[in-house]
Amino acid sequence: MRLENKIALITGAGAGIGRASALAMAREGAVVAVADIRGDKVDACVSEIEAAGGTAMGIVADVAKLDEIDRMVTSVVDKYGQLDVMYNNAGVTKRSKFMDIDEELWDWVHGVNAKGVFFCIKRAAETMIKQGSGSIINTASIAGRGFPGTSNAAYAASKGAVIALTMQAARALGRYNITVNSICPGVTRTELMQGILDMRHEKEGIPMDELEVQAARGIPIGRINEASDIGEMAVFLASSAARNITGQSINVDGGLIMI
Numbered sequence: 001m002r003l004e005n006k007i008a009l010i011t012g013a014g015a016g017i018g019r020a021s022a023l024a025m026a027r028e029g030a031v032v033a034v035a036d037i038r039g040d041k042v043d044a045c046v047s048e049i050e051a052a053g054g055t056a057m058g059i060v061a062d063v064a065k066l067d068e069i070d071r072m073v074t075s076v077v078d079k080y081g082q083l084d085v086m087y088n089n090a091g092v093t094k095r096s097k098f099m100d101i102d103e104e105l106w107d108w109v110h111g112v113n114a115k116g117v118f119f120c121i122k123r124a125a126e127t128m129i130k131q132g133s134g135s136i137i138n139t140a141s142i143a144g145r146g147f148p149g150t151s152n153a154a155y156a157a158s159k160g161a162v163i164a165l166t167m168q169a170a171r172a173l174g175r176y177n178i179t180v181n182s183i184c185p186g187v188t189r190t191e192l193m194q195g196i197l198d199m200r201h202e203k204e205g206i207p208m209d210e211l212e213v214q215a216a217r218g219i220p221i222g223r224i225n226e227a228s229d230i231g232e233m234a235v236f237l238a239s240s241a242a243r244n245i246t247g248q249s250i251n252v253d254g255g256l257i258m259i
């Protein structure tokens with residue numbers, strides 16, 4: 001198993017990409033700390049991991065709040081004595097036209113997606129510097145690389161921030177044997193994506209099957225991601241196979257964006 005003896009903390013692990021990554025890492029032998037703002041989803045994911053024979057703990061935390069980030073990481077280190085993998089995956093968005101973005105939307109999206117990621121990296125690094133090792137993974141997005149189908153410009157900017165932070169954190173933390181990388185998912189079948197499709201269906205009257213066809217248009221491999229496609233990349237980046245990879249943001253998108 002590729003992640004045996006590793007303790008992994010995943011944010012936004014109650015659903016979608018985070019949940020799929022939690023299940024994939026547990027299958028590879030990691031003990032997984034499942035963190036999410038929604039307690040019912042935390043409990044369900046922990047139960048799923050345990051039912052499959054894995055080991056998990058649940059933490060309810062909002063990554064937009066520094067005291068909750070601290071409590072989240074501290075509870076993992078208190079219980080297991082180490083933190084090997086920090087996967088900063090929690091993210092939010094909703095569909096909005098450029099001119100409709102207001103301060104509330106900007107602050108909500110950036111509070112979770114950019115500020116949350118930075119302070120999770122920083123708090124995890126405090127522990128990882130002491131232990132002299134660690135893998136930090138972030139979920140960015142092809143939206144941060146100019147994907148025209150992004151949900152909104154504030155979201156795209158927040159994911160550009162994650163890509164930039166990944167490079168700066170990799171430079172700052174490399175000397176402590178800590179790698180920092182991001183995954184840029186393309187269109188991925190999750191609650192978040194379904195919410196965007198539902199909104200377009202309601203507001204623009206586009207039939208659901210047409211929206212599904214639109215979502216896969218222009219993807220060379222011809223299909224959108226399942227959440228497990230991202231989980232596979234997260235396992236790789238958390239494993240020793242990725243030990244000399246840092247500062248990278250890797251697209252997992254069927255070839256939709258090639259930069």
Ligand SMILES: NC(=O)c1ccc[n+]([C@@H]2O[C@H](COP(=O)([O-])OP(=O)(O)OC[C@H]3O[C@@H](n4cnc5c(N)ncnc54)[C@H](O)[C@@H]3O)[C@@H](O)[C@H]2O)c1
Nearest residue numbers: 012014015016017037062063090091141185188190191192
């Ligand atoms: N689905 C896509 O097409 C897609 C594409 C590119 C990038 N992403 C990114 O992937 C990540 C996961 O998205 P997803 O599609 O799995 O979404 P999702 O909505 O299905 O799951 C996200 C989870 O994060 C949790 N969460 C939200 N705010 C939180 C907070 N403040 N603190 C802690 N947890 C919080 C939610 O409760 C939810 O369980 C996000 O960063 C998203 O931006 C998604």
